[in-house]
Amino acid sequence: MAKTKGYLVDTTKCIACRGCVVACKQWNQLPAEQTRFTGSYQTVPDLTGNTFTIISFHEYEEDGRIRWYFAKRQCMHCLEPVCMKVCPQKAISITDTGAVVRDNDKCVGCQYCAAACPFHIPRYNPTTDKETKCSLCAERTAEGDLPACVKACITGALEYGNRDELLAKAKERVNNLIGDYPNANVYGETQAGGTNILYVLADVPGKYGFEEDPKVSTAITAWQNVIKPYFPWLIALTAAGSIFSFFSTRLLKVGKEAHEGESLHG
Amino acid sequence: MAEEKRILKCSTGARMVHWSHTICWFILLLTGLVMFSGWFDWLKPVFGGTNGANLIHRIFALVFVAVPLIGLVLKPRSFIGWMKEAAKWGKDEIKFMMMFPLDFIGIKVHMPPQDRINAGQKFNSFFFPIIGFFIALSGFVMWFAESFPLWMVRLAYPVHDICWILGTAQLCFHAYLGSLHPGSGEAFWAMFGDGKVRASWAKHHHTKWYEQVCGKE
Ligand code: SF4
Ligand code: SF4
Ligand code: SF4
Numbered sequence: 097m098a099k100t101k102g103y104l105v106d107t108t109k110c111i112a113c114r115g116c117v118v119a120c121k122q123w124n125q126l127p128a129e130q131t132r133f134t135g136s137y138q139t140v141p142d143l144t145g146n147t148f149t150i151i152s153f154h155e156y157e158e159d160g161r162i163r164w165y166f167a168k169r170q171c172m173h174c175l176e177p178v179c180m181k182v183c184p185q186k187a188i189s190i191t192d193t194g195a196v197v198r199d200n201d202k203c204v205g206c207q208y209c210a211a212a213c214p215f216h217i218p219r220y221n222p223t224t225d226k227e228t229k230c231s232l233c234a235e236r237t238a239e240g241d242l243p244a245c246v247k248a249c250i251t252g253a254l255e256y257g258n259r260d261e262l263l264a265k266a267k268e269r270v271n272n273l274i275g276d277y278p279n280a281n282v283y284g285e286t287q288a289g290g291t292n293i294l295y296v297l298a299d300v301p302g303k304y305g306f307e308e309d310p311k312v313s314t315a316i317t318a319w320q321n322v323i324k325p326y327f328p329w330l331i332a333l334t335a336a337g338s339i340f341s342f343f344s345t346r347l348l349k350v351g352k353e354a355h356e357g358e359s360l361h362g
Numbered sequence: 363m364a365e366e367k368r369i370l371k372c373s374t375g376a377r378m379v380h381w382s383h384t385i386c387w388f389i390l391l392l393t394g395l396v397m398f399s400g401w402f403d404w405l406k407p408v409f410g411g412t413n414g415a416n417l418i419h420r421i422f423a424l425v426f427v428a429v430p431l432i433g434l435v436l437k438p439r440s441f442i443g444w445m446k447e448a449a450k451w452g453k454d455e456i457k458f459m460m461m462f463p464l465d466f467i468g469i470k471v472h473m474p475p476q477d478r479i480n481a482g483q484k485f486n487s488f489f490f491p492i493i494g495f496f497i498a499l500s501g502f503v504m505w506f507a508e509s510f511p512l513w514m515v516r517l518a519y520p521v522h523d524i525c526w527i528l529g530t531a532q533l534c535f536h537a538y539l540g541s542l543h544p545g546s547g548e549a550f551w552a553m554f555g556d557g558k559v560r561a562s563w564a565k566h567h568h569t570k571w572y573e574q575v576c577g578k579e
Contacts, residue, residue, distance in 0.1 A: 184399050204412035206397050207507055211515045220508075225413055313513070319520040324399075327524065330531040337466075338538035345468035345544050 100175070100194025101237065102292025103246050104262040105168050106269060107304065108277075109253035112151050112166040114139070116245030116254060120149045120170075123233065123244035143169060145221025148230040149245060152305050167304040168245075168254070170230035171196060171217045172284060173292035178312050179209035179218060179229075181320055194259070194292045195232035203227055214288045214310035232292070262294050269296045288312065368558040369575055371478065371549070371568075375440060377557055379433045383494075386426040391530060393419040398523070420505065427498050430491070447479060448487035454570075455481035468544075475569035486536060493529040496521055 117140060121128065126146045131139055138153035149170035156163050177196045180188040187202035188209060198209075198218075205225040210218040218229045233243035237256070241247070246254040255262065266282045273280040273296070283295035288310050301308050372380070395402040396415040409415040434441050454474035458481035461471045473480075479487065503510050503518040510518075541550045548563040565572040 184397060186400055204397055204416070207504075208519060211507065211512065211519065216512065225416070313516045315513075315516040315520055319523065323520050323523050323527075327527045330527055331534060334531040334534040338534050341466050341468065342538065342542055345466075348468035349470070349544065 100259045100292050101257065102173055102194065102232065102259050102262065102294065103243065103254050103256040104266055104294045104296065106253045106255070106266075106296040107165070107167055108269075108273065108296060108298050109251045110151070110166045110168065111251055111253075112137075112153065112164070113250065114151050115248040115250060116168060117147075117149055117151060119244040119248030120230070121147070123236070124148060143217065143219050143229075145219045145223070145226075145228050147219075148228065154303055154305055156303065165299065165303050167295070167297075167306065169217075169305075170245075170293070171232070172215050172288070173230075173232050174214075174288050175290040175292065176288075178212045178214060178288075178316060178320075182208050182212040182316060184208065191234050191238075193234075193237060195234040195237070197231045197234050198227065198229060200224075200226055212312070212316045214307075214312050259292055259294070266294050266296050273298060367561040367576075369561055369564055369572075370557050371552040371559045371564070372557040373440060374557065375433055375437050376444070377553060379429055380553055382429045383426065386422050386429070387529075387533065389422045390419060390426060391526065393422070394526065423498070423501055423505075426494070430494075444487065447477060448484040450477065451481070451484070455484065458482070459485075466543075476567065476571070478568055478571035480568065482539065486532070489532060490529065493525045493532075497525045497529070500525070 120126075126148070129140075129144060129146055131141060134141065136153055136155070138151070140147060140150045143150055149168060152167050152169050154165040154167070156165070173194060173196045175194070177188065177190065180190065180196060183203075184206065185202045185204050187199045187204075188196060189199070190196055203226045205220065205227060207218075207220050207227055209227055210216070210220065218227045220226075221228050233241075233245075236243060242256050246256045255265075263282070263285060266285075270280045270282055277298040279299045281297050281300070283297050283301055283304075283306060284291040284293055287307075295304075295306075297304055297306075392402075392405060393409055393415040396405050396409065396412060397419070406412060406415065409418055454476065457474045458476060461473060462482060464471045465473065477484075500518040500522040503514050504522060507515045507518075540546055540553065545567065548559045549567075552559045561572065561576060564575075
């Protein structure tokens with residue numbers, strides 16, 4: 097594939113101000129939602145049909161003190177997006193720069209993309225009866241602007257650019273971190289076939305609520321590669337068989353006594 | 363032909379369930395196809411767009427499930443009787459199935475005597491309810507996806523699709539064999555008419571049953 101673009105989330109620079117969350121809401125004109133205090137500082141509990149990105153908070157006690165791991169969550173903009181492959185309406189496509197975008201007019205809200213996504217990202221919006229997710233602000237970047245969340249980020253934890261350059265940067269950053277954070281790693285290079293959103297994590301992905309190695313479910317690949325393309329032909333086959341029988345039974349019985357003294361339509 | 367004796371093959375209850383399921387199946391099939399593939403976009407306006415198709419699909423899904431349940435509650439004995447009939451398999455049934463392909467293409471064969479429902483109909487008596495059960499179950503999981511674990515939702519899609527495809531494929535055979543296949547006209551009008559068939563037809567196509575009802579000659 098040609099050069100794709102995405103952004104790097106350097107979680108070691110994120111202070112969880114949630115400016116990106118607000119910027120995303122504002123740019124996409126998404127209504128605010130009531131939330132309840134559940135004992136965590138994470139104010140927005142999960143992605144919803146009206147929330148395309150959140151900062152997830154993960155608290156651990158280490159060496160007698162509380163440690164926080166923050167991770168921005170949104171669509172990962174996979175290099176080989178499963179959501180796009182399964183969408184029966186072909187509502188999801190990849191832009192020239194690699195953003196995975198959804199066409200609202202084509203989407204029928206079947207929610208299959210949500211079930212197929214290895215990162216469990218797309219969310220259903222019952223009011224519009226559509227599935228929703230981050231678009232990597234494709235309309236903005238097409239005009240040379242930064243994604244709204246990247247633009248809003250005050251610490252430089254978010255950086256937009258060419259994937260290969262960001263990947264090199266991320267690796268360099270991990271090299272610098274590894275002395276203090278032996279588990280530091282780059283997330284998104286290989287996961288689910290590689291994603292355009294890359295992360296620098298200071299510790300194992302599990303600590304950030306990420307799956308180590310998210311896989312596309314076999315139920316999905318079976319549907320995708322075998323059932324959907326080939327199974328419907330069975331119907332054509334039995335229909336053709338019936339038409340064949342309609343004629344062959346009549347041809348073979350011409351002039352003969354059909355069904356022992358009965359009329360043909362007996 | 364003089365007025366001939368006619369005997370009851372399909373009870374009113376059976377005919378009503380069969381009828382309403384026929385209608386449900388086609389409506390569910392068409393509204394489902396709108397969601398299954400972009401090939402059927404031209405169907406969208408018929409159902410008032412995808413939202414309309416979605417809604418109709420769900421309403422008829424409920425009817426699809428309700429109809430046999432109502433039948434089961436009102437007439438549990440005839441349901442059990444039907445299942446018992448369908449479960450009775452012997453040499454005659456196996457022979458019927460083996461010779462059936464020849465009859466299907468029009469080669470004259472002498473079929474072994476059959477019960478009220480022949481071996482093929484016995485097969486369908488299990489095939490369609492099982493298919494219907496899994497369609498309903500997987501559909502339920504897809505409808506309330508948020509309340510089920512992800513692996514179940516992921517599995518529900520292939521199950522739903524395999525079942526409706528197998529069901530519709532078999533339905534092509536079933537619809538043809540039950541109507542336009544030589545010798546089937548009588549059974550067709552039994553299912554879609556008053557439930558009765560001519561005694562002489564029954565004697566020829568469902569000999570064992572005829573002998574039970576009318577006695578051996
Ligand atoms: S993260 Fe999920 S929704 Fe986003 S591109 Fe990948 S498969 Fe699609
Ligand atoms: S919910 Fe919309 S985008 Fe997702 S698979 Fe269905 S039609 Fe496609
Ligand atoms: S790229 Fe745009 S849509 Fe995606 S999280 Fe950032 S602001 Fe929201």
